[in-house]
Amino acid sequence: MLSIKNLRVSINGKEILRGINLEVRPGEVHAIMGPNGTGKSTLASVIAGRDIYDITEGEILFKGKNLLDMAIEERASEGIFLGFQYPVEIPGVSITNFMRTAVNEQRKYRGLDPMPANEFLAKMEEKKQLLEIQAKLANRSVNEGFSGGEKKKNEIFQMAMLEPSLAILDETDSGLDIDALKIVAAGVNKLRKADNAFLVITHYQRLLEYIVPDIVHVLYDGRIVRSGGKELAVELEEKGYEWIKAEIA
Amino acid sequence: MEKDPNNILDEVTQGEYKYGFYSDIEMETAPMGLSEDTIRYISAKKNEPDWLLQYRLDAYQKWLSMTEPTWAHIHHPPINYQEIIFYAAPKKKKEYSSIDEIDPELIETFNKLGISLEEQKRLTGVAVDAVIDSVSVKTTFSETLEKQGIIFCSFSEAVQKVPDLVKQYLGTVVPTHDNFYAALNSAVFSDGSFCYIPKGVRCPIELSTYFRINAANTGQFERTLIIGDEGSYVSYMEGCTAPMRDENQLHAAIVEIIALKDAEVKYSTVQNWYPGNKKGEGGIYNFVTKRGICKGNNSKISWTQVETGSAITWKYPSVVLLGDNSVGEFYSVAVTNNYQQADTGSKMIHLGRNTKSTIISKGISAGHSSNSYRGLVKMTKRAENSRNFSQCDSLLLGDKCGAHTFPYIKTENKTSIVEHEATTSKISDDQLFYCNQRGISTESAIGLIVNGYAREVLKQLPMEFAVEAQKLLSISLEGSVG
Numbered sequence: 001m002l003s004i005k006n007l008r009v010s011i012n013g014k015e016i017l018r019g020i021n022l023e024v025r026p027g028e029v030h031a032i033m034g035p036n037g038t039g040k041s042t043l044a045s046v047i048a049g050r051d052i053y054d055i056t057e058g059e060i061l062f063k064g065k066n067l068l069d070m071a072i073e074e075r076a077s078e079g080i081f082l083g084f085q086y087p088v089e090i091p092g093v094s095i096t097n098f099m100r101t102a103v104n105e106q107r108k109y110r111g112l113d114p115m116p117a118n119e120f121l122a123k124m125e126e127k128k129q130l131l132e133i134q135a136k137l138a139n140r141s142v143n144e145g146f147s148g149g150e151k152k153k154n155e156i157f158q159m160a161m162l163e164p165s166l167a168i169l170d171e172t173d174s175g176l177d178i179d180a181l182k183i184v185a186a187g188v189n190k191l192r193k194a195d196n197a198f199l200v201i202t203h204y205q206r207l208l209e210y211i212v213p214d215i216v217h218v219l220y221d222g223r224i225v226r227s228g229g230k231e232l233a234v235e236l237e238e239k240g241y242e243w244i245k246a247e248i249a
Numbered sequence: 250m251e252k253d254p255n256n257i258l259d260e261v262t263q264g265e266y267k268y269g270f271y272s273d274i275e276m277e278t279a280p281m282g283l284s285e286d287t288i289r290y291i292s293a294k295k296n297e298p299d300w301l302l303q304y305r306l307d308a309y310q311k312w313l314s315m316t317e318p319t320w321a322h323i324h325h326p327p328i329n330y331q332e333i334i335f336y337a338a339p340k341k342k343k344e345y346s347s348i349d350e351i352d353p354e355l356i357e358t359f360n361k362l363g364i365s366l367e368e369q370k371r372l373t374g375v376a377v378d379a380v381i382d383s384v385s386v387k388t389t390f391s392e393t394l395e396k397q398g399i400i401f402c403s404f405s406e407a408v409q410k411v412p413d414l415v416k417q418y419l420g421t422v423v424p425t426h427d428n429f430y431a432a433l434n435s436a437v438f439s440d441g442s443f444c445y446i447p448k449g450v451r452c453p454i455e456l457s458t459y460f461r462i463n464a465a466n467t468g469q470f471e472r473t474l475i476i477g478d479e480g481s482y483v484s485y486m487e488g489c490t491a492p493m494r495d496e497n498q499l500h501a502a503i504v505e506i507i508a509l510k511d512a513e514v515k516y517s518t519v520q521n522w523y524p525g526n527k528k529g530e531g532g533i534y535n536f537v538t539k540r541g542i543c544k545g546n547n548s549k550i551s552w553t554q555v556e557t558g559s560a561i562t563w564k565y566p567s568v569v570l571l572g573d574n575s576v577g578e579f580y581s582v583a584v585t586n587n588y589q590q591a592d593t594g595s596k597m598i599h600l601g602r603n604t605k606s607t608i609i610s611k612g613i614s615a616g617h618s619s620n621s622y623r624g625l626v627k628m629t630k631r632a633e634n635s636r637n638f639s640q641c642d643s644l645l646l647g648d649k650c651g652a653h654t655f656p657y658i659k660t661e662n663k664t665s666i667v668e669h670e671a672t673t674s675k676i677s678d679d680q681l682f683y684c685n686q687r688g689i690s691t692e693s694a695i696g697l698i699v700n701g702y703a704r705e706v707l708k709q710l711p712m713e714f715a716v717e718a719q720k721l722l723s724i725s726l727e728g729s730v731g
Contacts, residue, residue, distance in 0.1 A: 048686050072685035082686050088679045092701030101697055102687035109688065141701065158687065 001026050001197050002047070002166055007058035009039075009046055016042045018222035019058070024166065029198040031208055031233060034219035035241045040201045041085060043219070044170040047199075048082040049075050062166070076102075077109035079165035083155040083172050090142040095154065096124065098142045099161050106162065127160040131187040149180035156187040167191075168199040173207040185210030205237035218244055279336035285309065288436055291336045295405050295440075298412055308425035308435030315429045321592040322621040322653055323561050325534060328499060335437045335470070393454075398447040399483075401456055404472050407443035414445060418476055422505040422540045422569070430501040430536040430563075438472035438503070446481035446512070455711050456485045471502040477512035479545065484515040486714055498523075500559070501536045510545025510572065517710050519718050521558035521725075529588025529617070532560025539566040543575030543601070551578040552595070553709040555718045557725040560589060565623065567596035570604035570632070577606040580706040582718075584699075584725045585618030585650070594624035594641075594655075599632035599665065608639040611703050614650035615726055621653040628665040635665040643673045644702050646695070646726070696723035 002024040009017040016039045024030055034040055046053055047060060049072035060067040067075055090098065104114040115123075124138060133153060143151050152172055159167050169188070173181055188198065188211050200211055208216070208230065216232040217224045220241075225248050226232065236244070279290050288309055292302040317328075394401050400411060407415050425435040446452050477483055487504075500522065508514050516539075525532025535558075541550035552566035568577030579595035597606035606626065614620040626637045643652035654671050676698050684694035700707070700719050707715050 048682075050682055072682065073688050073690050076686050076688035084683065084686075088677070088683045090680055090683070090698060090701055092704035093697055098687070098697065101693060102684075102689050105690060105693060106688035162687065 001063060002199075003061040004047075005059050005061075007043075007046070007060065008056045009042060010054045010056055011042075011052060015056075016053075016222055017046070020219075020222075020224060022217070022224065024197050024199060026165075026197055027192075027194045028215065029192065029200060029211065029213045031200045031202060031211075031213035031216045031230075032219050032224075033202060033205070033216060033233060033236060036203065038219050039222045040203075040219050041170055044082060044168045044199070044201055047075075047168060048072060048080060073105065074109065076162075076164075077106040081159050081162055081164035081167045083152075083159060083167065083169040085171040085174060087143045087146075087151045087155055089144045089146075091144050093142050094139055095142055095157075096121075096138045099124070099158060102158070102162060123161065127157060130190055131157055131160060132183060133157055148175035149177065152176055152180065152184055153187075156184055156191075160187065160191055164196065166197050166199065168201065170201045171203065172200070173202055173204065181207065182210060205233045208233045220244055220248065278334050281334050282331040283309075283333070283335060283437065287335050291437060291439065294336065295408070297408055300416060301408060304420065304425070305436050305438075308432050309437075311426045312429065312432035312436055315426070315432055317429050321563055321623070322619065322655075323563060323590045323592050325561055325590075328534070330433075333499060336439055394452070397450050397453070399450060399452055400443065400445040402443055404438070404441040404443050404474065407474075411443075411445070414476065415443070415474065418474060418505070418507055420505075422507060422542045423503050423538050428538060431503055431538045434470045434472065434501045434503045434538070438470040441472040441474075441502070442487075443473070444475040444483065444485060446477050446483045448478045449480040450478075451481065452483040456483065469498070469500045469502070471500075471504075473502070473504040475504070475506045475514055475516070477506075477508045477514045477548070479509045480511040481509075482513045484711060485517070486711060487516070487518045498533050499536070500533050502538070504537070504539040504566075506541030506550055508541065508543050508545065508548035508550050508575075511547045512545065513549040513551075514541065515551045515553070516541070516566075517553040517714055519555045519557075519710075519714060519721060520562070521721060523560075524558050524589050525560040525587065527587050527616075529560070532589070533558065534561045535559035535563065536561075537564040539564065540569065540596075541567070541577075542569040543572050543577060543604075545575075546572040546601070547574045548572050549576040549578075551576075551580075551709070553578075553580040553706065554582070554593075555703075555706070555710070555721065556581065556583040556591060556593060557721050559591075562589075562591040562593050564593045565596055567598070568606065569598045569600065570606065570635075571600045572604075573601040574603045574605075575601055576604070579606075579608045579610070580709045581610045582613070582703040582706045582722070583611070583620055584613045584722060585615070585620040586725060587616040587618060589616075589618045591619070592621045592623055594622045596625040597627070597637055599626075599628045599635045599637070602631065602633050602635070604632055604635045606635075606637045608637070608641070609705055610639075610641045611706055612641075612643045612652055613646070613699055613702070613722075613726075614643065614652050615646040617649045619651045619653070621655060623655040623657075625657040626659070626667055626669075628660040628662055628667065630661045633662055633664045635662075637665075637667045639667075639669045641669070641671045642702070643671075644699070645673065645675050695726060699723070699726060 004020050004022040007017055007020040020043060032040055055068060062078060100120055107115060143154060146154065172184060176184065200213060213230050216228055216230060218226040225244060279287055285306060288305045292305060423431050425432055444456060475485060506514050506516060522533035522535055543550055550568045554566060556562055566579060570577050577597050583591045583593050585591045594610060595608050608624055610622045612620040612622055622641045624639060626639060628635055639656065641654050645652055652673060656669050658667050660667060676695060680698060681691055681694055685691065699722055703722060707718055710718055
């Protein structure tokens with residue numbers, strides 16, 4: 001589904017990613033771990049298409065298409081979703097209105113008519129129940145005045161509405177207490193299917209107790225320095241990142 | 250890969266005026282220029298009583314001694330008032346009782362504007378008093394309204410039908426010498442709307458009027474008078490679009506509202522006169538005086554405006570809070586694009602005790618435009634325990650436009666509270682990235698964000714207007730829509 005080959009990325013002349021290789025197949029959950037400042041969020045942003053980076057080398061294929069040729073909204077409509085670490089506020093725009101616009105623009109890209117209003121509202125209702133989100137959330141403005149937990153739940157809700165093939169969750173666990181973390185993780189687990197995939201970016205092993213990954217990658221200094229099964233996450237948690245630093249030194 | 254955000258902003262802010270067309274209807278016009286003869290011509294055409302002719306002539310004398318105000322943050326070449334035709338009316342055949350009798354060209358024009366005079370208006374609960382240029386062509390639902398004693402008709406008709414009411418209230422809120430443009434309007438006003446809601450009557454439908462300029466070189470001088478008698482309620486809507494012309498056209502309207510004891514008048518408007526082209530050529534000069542007086546205790550006047558059109562907008566819908574416990578409100582969204590200039594805001598004059606006013610102003614500037622908020626809040630000595638809250642926000646799209654805020658506050662007593670908040674913001678790259686990542690194009694994202702920004706004001710509009718206004722905001726800032 002997602003194939004990254006020798007990706008090198010810089011910002012303002014400083015190289016952040018130094019040759020990333022990554023293969024994600026349908027049905028898989030990949031975790032990307034690593035210390036702060038090693039390029040985890042950069043990788044997420046580059047896949048989504050944020051244009052503040054210079055891609056100096058390599059390629060990203062998504063379902064066989066060259067992602068680097070596509071605009072951000074085209075990538076989204078192709079099925080890439082980014083759950084933001086810091087979701088922005090859009091004052092005055094209700095989540096309902098925001099989601100309806102997003103759903104219909106993605107449908108337009110795929111050559112479909114706008115979703116009828118009753119169908120859309122029924123879908124909103126279904127996803128809210130699935131994720132145990134309070135009804136009033138939908139009438140509030142996007143992220144405006146939301147607590148940290150509400151913002152992250154809202155990201156998962158949007159993911160449920162848009163049904164992406166690849167969801168990248170960037171530090172979704174940061175700023176969440178254990179109850180919120182459980183709700184968010186339960187939501188993700190409910191949305192796991194044979195034909196979609198997840199890329200879970202996290203600093204801590206904690207989230208991975210609830211969202212169990214198939215493959216864990218350790219990102220350090222712009223490279224994936226080690227990949228393994230879910231036990232790698234546990235090992236990291238026990239030994240700390242210093243262990244990896246010592247290993248590769 | 251991604252388009253340069255500055256280019257996208259340029260693209261989406263350069264949409265052509267959607268309603269730029271010109272319809273060819275037989276016109277009857279006054280000779281060019283302004284003199285006592287012109288005024289006598291207009292008055293005679295309208296078969297006016299002598300007191301009204303004298304009112305006009307008096308206003309004309311005052312206007313001659315006045316000069317154009319120069320304090321607004323706007324610039325334009327001098328206007329030659331002798332090159333303007335002050336009166337134009339579609340040639341009148343007879344009274345219209347059925348839609349079939351109306352000039353098909355005119356119907357076509359209305360259809361292009363999306364205005365329907367058909368019975369479907371009844372379903373949406375809107376009575377339409379359609380004004381094309383200067384003469385009101387057709388009024389619907391007046392019969393329904395008449396049963397309740399509501400008078401809703403063109404201004405000229407009211408002069409014939411209820412001259413005493415007109416005489417009693419005309420010029421009591423905006424006197425002839427109020428300002429240069431008000432004096433001009435008082436001398437040469439052509440037509441407009443008149444509305445009277447009797448004691449204790451709650452008007453059952455939204456009243457709506459569409460104004461429209463349609464003849465080359467014809468200034469429009471609308472005159473509207475709304476009277477809410479004791480304990481009455483009315484929601485009045487006015488909206489306008491104008492065809493594309495090359496020359497600048499002058500528009501100087503007056504709207505007067507009188508709310509007696511316990512009355513409430515809600516006035517909503519969407520203004521979309523031709524704004525000129527991308528280079529700033531052409532477009533309407535819109536110098537409007539709108540003012541209401543809360544004359545009785547516990548009365549309320551509320552102005553809501555969505556301003557997207559005109560090359561120049563000079564407009565300060567105001568409320569004089571005379572009655573104790575009276576309430577004044579002003580909600581405004583003003584969009585300027587290309588080379589448009591807007592200097593708009595409100596005045597809240599607190600005279601009564603325990604009076605309350607609210608000003609919410611949202612300015613959105615794009616292109617090379619200039620958008621100013623100008624407001625006055627005055628608490629007089631007698632206006633004890635009164636309150637005002639003002640919030641003036643500016644949103645900038647691009648880096649060549651300007652936003653300015655000129656708040657004036659005067660308090661003459663110690664028990665009143667005046668609050669003023671102001672912000673200036675831009676649409677952030679993070680917001681655009683967030684929207685794009687959900688599959689929303691930059692154009693749609695700007696429309697969404699701008700509408701969200703203006704929501705506080707838009708939600709004040711009657712439902713059918715709110716939808717129209719939302720579309721208009723997007724159209725004003727986008728190139729591809731429509």
